[in-house]
Amino acid sequence: xxxxxxxxxxxxxxxxxxxxxxxxxxxxxxxxxxxxxxxxxxxxxxxxxxxxxxxxxxxxxxxxxxxxxxxxxxxxxxxxxxxxxxxxxxxxxxxxxxxxxxxxxxxxxxxxxxxxxxxxxxxxxxxxxxxxxxxxxxxxxxxxxxxxxxxxxxxxxxxxxxxxxxxxxxxxxxxxxxxxxxxxxxxxxxxxxxxxxxxxxxxxxxxxxxxxxxxxxxxxxxxxxxxxxxxxxxxxxxxxxxxxxxxxxxxxxxxxxxxxxxxxxxxxxxxxxxxxxxxxxxxxxxxxxxxxxxxxxxxxxxxxxxxxxxxxxxxxxxxxxxxxxxxxxxxxxxxxxxxxxx
Ligand SMILES: Nc1ncnc2c1ncn2[C@@H]1O[C@H](COP(=O)(O)OP(=O)(O)OP(=O)(O)O)[C@@H](O)[C@H]1O
Ligand SMILES: [Mg+2]
Numbered sequence: 001x002x003x004x005x006x007x008x009x010x011x012x013x014x015x016x017x018x019x020x021x022x023x024x025x026x027x028x029x030x031x032x033x034x035x036x037x038x039x040x041x042x043x044x045x046x047x048x049x050x051x052x053x054x055x056x057x058x059x060x061x062x063x064x065x066x067x068x069x070x071x072x073x074x075x076x077x078x079x080x081x082x083x084x085x086x087x088x089x090x091x092x093x094x095x096x097x098x099x100x101x102x103x104x105x106x107x108x109x110x111x112x113x114x115x116x117x118x119x120x121x122x123x124x125x126x127x128x129x130x131x132x133x134x135x136x137x138x139x140x141x142x143x144x145x146x147x148x149x150x151x152x153x154x155x156x157x158x159x160x161x162x163x164x165x166x167x168x169x170x171x172x173x174x175x176x177x178x179x180x181x182x183x184x185x186x187x188x189x190x191x192x193x194x195x196x197x198x199x200x201x202x203x204x205x206x207x208x209x210x211x212x213x214x215x216x217x218x219x220x221x222x223x224x225x226x227x228x229x230x231x232x233x234x235x236x237x238x239x240x241x242x243x244x245x246x247x248x249x250x251x252x253x254x255x256x257x258x259x260x261x262x263x264x265x266x267x268x269x270x271x272x273x274x275x276x277x278x279x280x281x282x283x284x285x286x287x288x289x290x291x292x293x294x295x296x297x298x299x300x301x302x303x304x305x306x307x308x309x310x311x312x313x314x315x316x317x318x319x320x321x322x323x324x325x326x327x328x329x330x331x332x333x334x335x336x337x338x339x340x341x342x
Contacts, residue, residue: 004231005264007238008248012259016119019255020128023106025136026258028295029095037092043204049082049093052200053166056080057097060164061133079155079165081140081173081197086327087206090168091138091293097166098136105134109293110167111286113137113154114147115255122153130161139289140167141321142177142193145186152189159196170320173197179317208331215305215330215337217272223301226340227268230297235265242271242302249283257290267291272302274310281309282318285325291332297339298332305329 014022025032034054039046082090098107106129108116117125129135135158142148159165169176173194177183183190218226230237238261240248252260261267275281291298308329309322 003236004227005236005238007240007260007267008244010260011252012256012262014256014259016116016124019112019116019119022258023108023112025095025098025107026290026293026295028293029091030295032092032095033099034093034096037089037096040204043202045201045203046089049200049202053080053082053093053097056164056166057101057134061102077196077198078159078163079167079197081199082166082168082202083170083172083199084202084204085170085206086324087208087331088202088204089207090202093202094136094138094166094168098134101134104132105136106132107136107138109138109289110140111254112258114150115253117150117154119255122150126154126157126161129158129163132158132163135163135165137165137167140169140173140176141171142180142183142190144181148177148181148183148186148189148193152192155193155196165196167197170324172199179319206327208327215333217300217302217304217333218336220270220301222340223268223270223299226266226299226336229340230266235297236263237266237268237297238264239268240270242269242273242300245269245287246275246280246284249280249287254283254286257287258294261290261294261296264294264296266297266299269298269300270302272300272305272308274303274307276310278313278316278318281313282321284308285318285321288325288328288332292328297336298329299336300329300333305333 034050034057037050039050041047082093084090095107098105116128120128142151155165171178174190176190176193177186227237227239249257275284305326309326313319314322
Protein backbone atom coordinates (compact mmCIF):
# COMPACT_ATOMS: atom_id res chain seq x y z
CA UNK A 1 0.00 0.00 0.00
CA UNK A 2 1.42 3.40 -0.88
CA UNK A 3 1.44 6.25 1.60
CA UNK A 4 3.25 9.42 2.50
CA UNK A 5 4.45 9.83 6.06
CA UNK A 6 6.28 12.53 7.92
CA UNK A 7 9.36 11.52 9.90
CA UNK A 8 8.56 14.31 12.36
CA UNK A 9 5.48 12.30 13.39
CA UNK A 10 7.57 9.23 14.24
CA UNK A 11 9.06 8.65 17.69
CA UNK A 12 9.82 4.95 18.14
CA UNK A 13 10.60 3.60 21.60
CA UNK A 14 12.33 0.28 21.12
CA UNK A 15 13.51 -1.32 24.35
CA UNK A 16 16.98 -2.79 24.86
CA UNK A 17 15.47 -6.27 24.38
CA UNK A 18 13.85 -5.17 21.06
CA UNK A 19 17.15 -3.77 19.86
CA UNK A 20 18.97 -7.04 20.59
CA UNK A 21 16.71 -8.90 18.15
CA UNK A 22 17.62 -6.64 15.22
CA UNK A 23 21.39 -6.94 15.08
CA UNK A 24 21.93 -7.97 11.45
CA UNK A 25 23.50 -6.10 8.50
CA UNK A 26 21.21 -3.39 7.08
CA UNK A 27 19.44 -3.80 3.76
CA UNK A 28 22.17 -2.21 1.61
CA UNK A 29 24.63 -4.85 2.83
CA UNK A 30 22.22 -7.81 2.93
CA UNK A 31 23.93 -9.41 -0.04
CA UNK A 32 27.53 -8.29 0.64
CA UNK A 33 29.79 -11.36 0.52
CA UNK A 34 33.52 -11.92 0.18
CA UNK A 35 32.82 -13.24 -3.33
CA UNK A 36 31.14 -9.97 -4.36
CA UNK A 37 34.03 -7.81 -3.10
CA UNK A 38 36.17 -7.10 -6.16
CA UNK A 39 39.62 -5.89 -5.12
CA UNK A 40 41.07 -3.10 -7.22
CA UNK A 41 44.39 -4.36 -8.67
CA UNK A 42 45.73 -0.79 -8.46
CA UNK A 43 45.42 -1.01 -4.65
CA UNK A 44 46.94 -4.30 -3.43
CA UNK A 45 45.81 -3.59 0.15
CA UNK A 46 42.27 -4.48 -1.02
CA UNK A 47 43.14 -8.04 -2.05
CA UNK A 48 45.21 -8.38 1.14
CA UNK A 49 42.29 -7.16 3.28
CA UNK A 50 39.91 -9.58 1.57
CA UNK A 51 42.29 -12.52 2.14
CA UNK A 52 42.86 -11.57 5.77
CA UNK A 53 39.14 -11.22 6.50
CA UNK A 54 38.36 -14.55 4.82
CA UNK A 55 41.06 -16.25 6.88
CA UNK A 56 39.97 -14.57 10.14
CA UNK A 57 36.30 -15.42 9.57
CA UNK A 58 37.02 -19.05 8.61
CA UNK A 59 39.00 -19.53 11.83
CA UNK A 60 36.13 -18.34 14.04
CA UNK A 61 34.64 -21.13 16.07
CA UNK A 62 37.34 -23.64 15.14
CA UNK A 63 38.32 -26.07 17.88
CA UNK A 64 41.16 -24.74 20.06
CA UNK A 65 44.63 -25.58 18.77
CA UNK A 66 46.61 -28.41 20.45
CA UNK A 67 48.55 -27.32 23.50
CA UNK A 68 51.92 -26.85 21.84
CA UNK A 69 50.37 -24.36 19.38
CA UNK A 70 48.55 -22.40 22.01
CA UNK A 71 51.28 -19.94 22.78
CA UNK A 72 51.53 -18.96 19.14
CA UNK A 73 47.74 -18.75 18.77
CA UNK A 74 47.49 -16.50 21.82
CA UNK A 75 49.76 -14.00 20.09
CA UNK A 76 47.20 -13.40 17.30
CA UNK A 77 44.90 -10.48 18.12
CA UNK A 78 41.29 -11.51 18.74
CA UNK A 79 39.93 -8.60 16.74
CA UNK A 80 40.38 -6.90 13.38
CA UNK A 81 40.02 -3.22 12.66
CA UNK A 82 39.24 -2.24 9.07
CA UNK A 83 40.68 1.21 8.55
CA UNK A 84 40.47 3.37 5.44
CA UNK A 85 38.91 6.34 3.67
CA UNK A 86 35.31 6.73 2.53
CA UNK A 87 33.71 4.15 0.31
CA UNK A 88 36.62 1.71 0.07
CA UNK A 89 34.44 -1.27 1.05
CA UNK A 90 35.08 -1.56 4.81
CA UNK A 91 31.41 -2.10 5.66
CA UNK A 92 31.05 -4.48 2.73
CA UNK A 93 33.81 -6.70 4.19
CA UNK A 94 32.36 -6.35 7.70
CA UNK A 95 28.91 -7.49 6.54
CA UNK A 96 30.49 -10.32 4.49
CA UNK A 97 32.32 -11.54 7.62
CA UNK A 98 28.99 -11.55 9.50
CA UNK A 99 27.15 -13.40 6.72
CA UNK A 100 29.82 -16.06 6.46
CA UNK A 101 30.52 -16.68 10.17
CA UNK A 102 28.62 -19.24 12.20
CA UNK A 103 26.07 -18.13 14.83
CA UNK A 104 25.72 -16.77 17.45
CA UNK A 105 26.80 -13.46 15.95
CA UNK A 106 25.65 -9.84 15.86
CA UNK A 107 26.15 -6.87 13.55
CA UNK A 108 25.58 -3.32 14.74
CA UNK A 109 26.96 0.20 14.54
CA UNK A 110 29.08 1.59 17.33
CA UNK A 111 26.29 4.10 18.08
CA UNK A 112 23.86 1.20 18.49
CA UNK A 113 26.28 -0.66 20.73
CA UNK A 114 26.64 2.43 22.93
CA UNK A 115 22.83 2.76 22.98
CA UNK A 116 22.34 -0.88 23.94
CA UNK A 117 24.89 -0.70 26.74
CA UNK A 118 23.09 2.44 27.93
CA UNK A 119 19.71 0.68 27.89
CA UNK A 120 20.73 -2.67 29.37
CA UNK A 121 23.55 -1.60 31.65
CA UNK A 122 27.10 -2.88 31.29
CA UNK A 123 26.65 -6.21 33.07
CA UNK A 124 23.63 -7.31 31.03
CA UNK A 125 25.17 -6.07 27.78
CA UNK A 126 28.31 -8.12 28.39
CA UNK A 127 26.12 -11.10 29.20
CA UNK A 128 24.05 -10.63 26.04
CA UNK A 129 27.14 -10.84 23.81
CA UNK A 130 29.48 -13.15 25.76
CA UNK A 131 28.34 -16.37 24.10
CA UNK A 132 28.79 -14.90 20.61
CA UNK A 133 31.32 -16.22 18.13
CA UNK A 134 31.49 -12.89 16.30
CA UNK A 135 30.58 -9.29 16.97
CA UNK A 136 30.73 -6.88 14.00
CA UNK A 137 30.83 -3.18 14.87
CA UNK A 138 30.50 -0.63 12.06
CA UNK A 139 31.83 2.92 12.45
CA UNK A 140 33.85 2.54 15.56
CA UNK A 141 34.58 5.93 17.09
CA UNK A 142 34.91 7.60 20.45
CA UNK A 143 32.96 10.81 20.98
CA UNK A 144 33.56 11.40 24.67
CA UNK A 145 35.16 10.18 27.87
CA UNK A 146 32.17 8.16 29.07
CA UNK A 147 32.10 6.23 25.76
CA UNK A 148 35.83 5.61 25.99
CA UNK A 149 35.61 4.10 29.48
CA UNK A 150 32.54 2.08 28.51
CA UNK A 151 34.31 0.68 25.46
CA UNK A 152 37.39 -0.36 27.45
CA UNK A 153 35.26 -2.34 29.92
CA UNK A 154 32.97 -3.89 27.33
CA UNK A 155 35.68 -4.99 24.90
CA UNK A 156 37.91 -6.39 27.61
CA UNK A 157 35.03 -8.52 28.96
CA UNK A 158 33.66 -9.90 25.69
CA UNK A 159 37.11 -10.62 24.28
CA UNK A 160 38.07 -12.43 27.51
CA UNK A 161 34.90 -14.49 27.01
CA UNK A 162 36.23 -15.61 23.61
CA UNK A 163 34.19 -13.36 21.31
CA UNK A 164 35.95 -12.37 18.07
CA UNK A 165 35.38 -8.77 17.02
CA UNK A 166 35.61 -6.97 13.68
CA UNK A 167 35.27 -3.19 13.55
CA UNK A 168 35.39 -0.54 10.82
CA UNK A 169 36.44 3.05 11.26
CA UNK A 170 37.75 6.09 9.48
CA UNK A 171 40.30 6.68 12.30
CA UNK A 172 43.20 4.49 13.38
CA UNK A 173 42.60 2.97 16.83
CA UNK A 174 45.34 4.92 18.56
CA UNK A 175 43.92 8.16 17.13
CA UNK A 176 40.34 7.59 18.25
CA UNK A 177 38.77 10.61 19.92
CA UNK A 178 41.37 12.99 18.51
CA UNK A 179 40.05 16.56 18.44
CA UNK A 180 36.75 15.57 20.11
CA UNK A 181 37.61 15.46 23.79
CA UNK A 182 40.78 15.50 25.89
CA UNK A 183 41.89 12.23 24.27
CA UNK A 184 45.47 12.94 25.36
CA UNK A 185 44.40 12.38 28.97
CA UNK A 186 43.08 8.94 28.04
CA UNK A 187 45.98 7.49 26.08
CA UNK A 188 46.11 4.50 28.44
CA UNK A 189 42.45 3.64 27.83
CA UNK A 190 42.72 4.25 24.09
CA UNK A 191 45.85 2.07 23.96
CA UNK A 192 43.94 -0.64 25.85
CA UNK A 193 41.21 -0.54 23.18
CA UNK A 194 43.76 -0.56 20.35
CA UNK A 195 45.66 -3.50 21.88
CA UNK A 196 42.80 -5.91 21.06
CA UNK A 197 42.92 -5.14 17.36
CA UNK A 198 45.13 -5.90 14.40
CA UNK A 199 44.65 -3.09 11.89
CA UNK A 200 43.71 -4.07 8.33
CA UNK A 201 44.32 -1.05 6.15
CA UNK A 202 42.31 -0.57 2.94
CA UNK A 203 43.43 2.05 0.42
CA UNK A 204 41.69 3.21 -2.72
CA UNK A 205 39.27 5.73 -4.18
CA UNK A 206 35.69 6.19 -3.00
CA UNK A 207 33.82 3.30 -4.68
CA UNK A 208 30.62 5.34 -4.44
CA UNK A 209 32.06 7.94 -6.82
CA UNK A 210 31.15 5.44 -9.55
CA UNK A 211 27.44 5.99 -8.85
CA UNK A 212 27.79 9.72 -8.39
CA UNK A 213 27.07 10.99 -11.86
CA UNK A 214 25.09 14.01 -10.77
CA UNK A 215 24.73 14.75 -7.11
CA UNK A 216 22.87 18.05 -7.32
CA UNK A 217 19.74 18.37 -5.20
CA UNK A 218 16.41 18.08 -7.01
CA UNK A 219 14.24 21.09 -7.84
CA UNK A 220 10.89 21.59 -6.05
CA UNK A 221 9.08 20.47 -9.23
CA UNK A 222 11.22 17.37 -9.56
CA UNK A 223 10.50 16.50 -5.92
CA UNK A 224 6.76 16.87 -6.53
CA UNK A 225 7.02 14.58 -9.54
CA UNK A 226 9.15 12.07 -7.60
CA UNK A 227 6.63 11.85 -4.74
CA UNK A 228 3.85 11.27 -7.27
CA UNK A 229 5.81 8.57 -9.08
CA UNK A 230 6.88 6.84 -5.87
CA UNK A 231 3.42 6.67 -4.37
CA UNK A 232 1.78 5.78 -7.69
CA UNK A 233 4.23 2.88 -7.87
CA UNK A 234 3.08 1.64 -4.46
CA UNK A 235 6.08 2.90 -2.44
CA UNK A 236 5.92 4.24 1.10
CA UNK A 237 7.72 7.55 1.33
CA UNK A 238 8.41 10.08 4.05
CA UNK A 239 8.21 13.74 3.11
CA UNK A 240 9.66 16.35 5.47
CA UNK A 241 10.82 19.90 5.54
CA UNK A 242 14.54 20.04 6.46
CA UNK A 243 14.42 22.60 9.32
CA UNK A 244 11.52 20.83 11.02
CA UNK A 245 13.18 17.46 10.61
CA UNK A 246 16.47 18.66 12.07
CA UNK A 247 14.58 20.06 15.10
CA UNK A 248 12.75 16.72 15.49
CA UNK A 249 16.00 14.73 15.51
CA UNK A 250 16.80 16.29 18.88
CA UNK A 251 14.00 14.27 20.49
CA UNK A 252 14.71 10.95 18.76
CA UNK A 253 17.63 9.08 20.38
CA UNK A 254 20.12 8.04 17.66
CA UNK A 255 19.59 4.37 18.48
CA UNK A 256 15.88 4.76 17.51
CA UNK A 257 16.47 6.38 14.13
CA UNK A 258 16.68 3.10 12.19
CA UNK A 259 13.28 2.13 13.65
CA UNK A 260 11.86 5.51 12.57
CA UNK A 261 12.74 4.60 8.97
CA UNK A 262 11.18 1.17 9.12
CA UNK A 263 8.60 0.33 6.48
CA UNK A 264 9.74 3.16 4.21
CA UNK A 265 11.01 2.79 0.67
CA UNK A 266 11.96 6.40 0.17
CA UNK A 267 12.90 9.49 2.16
CA UNK A 268 12.16 12.97 0.79
CA UNK A 269 13.64 16.07 2.41
CA UNK A 270 12.69 19.53 1.16
CA UNK A 271 14.79 22.67 1.40
CA UNK A 272 18.20 21.51 2.60
CA UNK A 273 19.99 24.56 4.03
CA UNK A 274 23.42 25.23 5.52
CA UNK A 275 23.58 24.01 9.13
CA UNK A 276 24.95 26.31 11.79
CA UNK A 277 24.75 24.13 14.87
CA UNK A 278 27.21 21.30 15.37
CA UNK A 279 24.80 19.23 17.51
CA UNK A 280 22.11 19.42 14.83
CA UNK A 281 24.67 18.68 12.13
CA UNK A 282 25.81 15.47 13.85
CA UNK A 283 22.22 14.30 14.31
CA UNK A 284 21.58 14.89 10.62
CA UNK A 285 24.76 12.96 9.75
CA UNK A 286 23.43 10.04 11.78
CA UNK A 287 20.08 10.15 9.96
CA UNK A 288 21.87 10.04 6.60
CA UNK A 289 24.03 7.13 7.79
CA UNK A 290 20.86 5.19 8.57
CA UNK A 291 19.15 6.16 5.30
CA UNK A 292 22.25 5.06 3.40
CA UNK A 293 22.63 1.76 5.24
CA UNK A 294 18.94 0.98 4.84
CA UNK A 295 19.31 1.26 1.07
CA UNK A 296 16.35 3.67 0.81
CA UNK A 297 15.70 5.93 -2.14
CA UNK A 298 16.64 9.46 -1.09
CA UNK A 299 15.69 12.72 -2.74
CA UNK A 300 16.18 16.26 -1.49
CA UNK A 301 15.80 19.83 -2.66
CA UNK A 302 17.57 22.95 -1.44
CA UNK A 303 21.24 23.76 -1.10
CA UNK A 304 24.11 21.78 -2.62
CA UNK A 305 25.64 18.97 -0.56
CA UNK A 306 28.92 20.90 -0.39
CA UNK A 307 27.16 23.84 1.31
CA UNK A 308 25.45 21.89 4.12
CA UNK A 309 28.32 21.86 6.61
CA UNK A 310 30.34 25.02 7.38
CA UNK A 311 34.04 24.87 6.46
CA UNK A 312 34.96 25.17 10.16
CA UNK A 313 33.24 21.84 10.91
CA UNK A 314 35.28 20.20 8.21
CA UNK A 315 38.49 21.20 9.97
CA UNK A 316 37.37 20.00 13.43
CA UNK A 317 37.38 16.68 15.27
CA UNK A 318 34.31 15.42 13.37
CA UNK A 319 35.64 16.27 9.91
CA UNK A 320 35.66 12.63 8.83
CA UNK A 321 32.02 12.20 9.79
CA UNK A 322 31.09 15.19 7.63
CA UNK A 323 33.26 14.00 4.76
CA UNK A 324 31.66 10.56 4.94
CA UNK A 325 28.18 12.13 5.02
CA UNK A 326 28.92 14.20 1.92
CA UNK A 327 30.13 11.07 0.14
CA UNK A 328 26.94 9.22 1.10
CA UNK A 329 24.57 12.12 0.26
CA UNK A 330 26.21 12.48 -3.14
CA UNK A 331 25.91 8.73 -3.76
CA UNK A 332 22.24 8.69 -2.66
CA UNK A 333 21.27 11.64 -4.85
CA UNK A 334 23.25 10.17 -7.75
CA UNK A 335 21.45 6.83 -7.37
CA UNK A 336 18.06 8.59 -7.33
CA UNK A 337 18.94 10.53 -10.51
CA UNK A 338 19.92 7.32 -12.26
CA UNK A 339 16.68 5.68 -11.09
CA UNK A 340 14.52 8.53 -12.45
CA UNK A 341 16.11 8.11 -15.87
CA UNK A 342 15.59 4.40 -16.17
N1 LIG B 1 35.88 -3.69 -3.98
C1 LIG B 1 34.55 -3.64 -4.01
N2 LIG B 1 33.85 -4.56 -4.71
C2 LIG B 1 32.50 -4.51 -4.75
N3 LIG B 1 31.75 -3.58 -4.13
C3 LIG B 1 32.38 -2.64 -3.43
C4 LIG B 1 33.81 -2.62 -3.31
N4 LIG B 1 34.15 -1.58 -2.53
C5 LIG B 1 33.00 -0.97 -2.19
N5 LIG B 1 31.93 -1.60 -2.73
C6 LIG B 1 30.54 -1.18 -2.62
O1 LIG B 1 30.55 0.24 -2.59
C7 LIG B 1 29.68 0.76 -1.61
C8 LIG B 1 30.48 1.54 -0.59
O2 LIG B 1 31.28 0.64 0.16
P1 LIG B 1 31.22 0.62 1.77
O3 LIG B 1 29.98 1.27 2.24
O4 LIG B 1 31.51 -0.77 2.21
O5 LIG B 1 32.48 1.58 2.06
P2 LIG B 1 33.08 2.06 3.48
O6 LIG B 1 34.55 1.89 3.36
O7 LIG B 1 32.39 1.35 4.57
O8 LIG B 1 32.74 3.60 3.47
P3 LIG B 1 32.46 4.63 4.72
O9 LIG B 1 33.79 5.12 5.20
O10 LIG B 1 31.66 5.71 4.10
O11 LIG B 1 31.71 3.87 5.76
C9 LIG B 1 28.96 -0.46 -1.03
O12 LIG B 1 27.73 -0.61 -1.70
C10 LIG B 1 29.89 -1.61 -1.32
O13 LIG B 1 29.18 -2.83 -1.45
MG1 LIG C 1 31.17 1.99 6.13
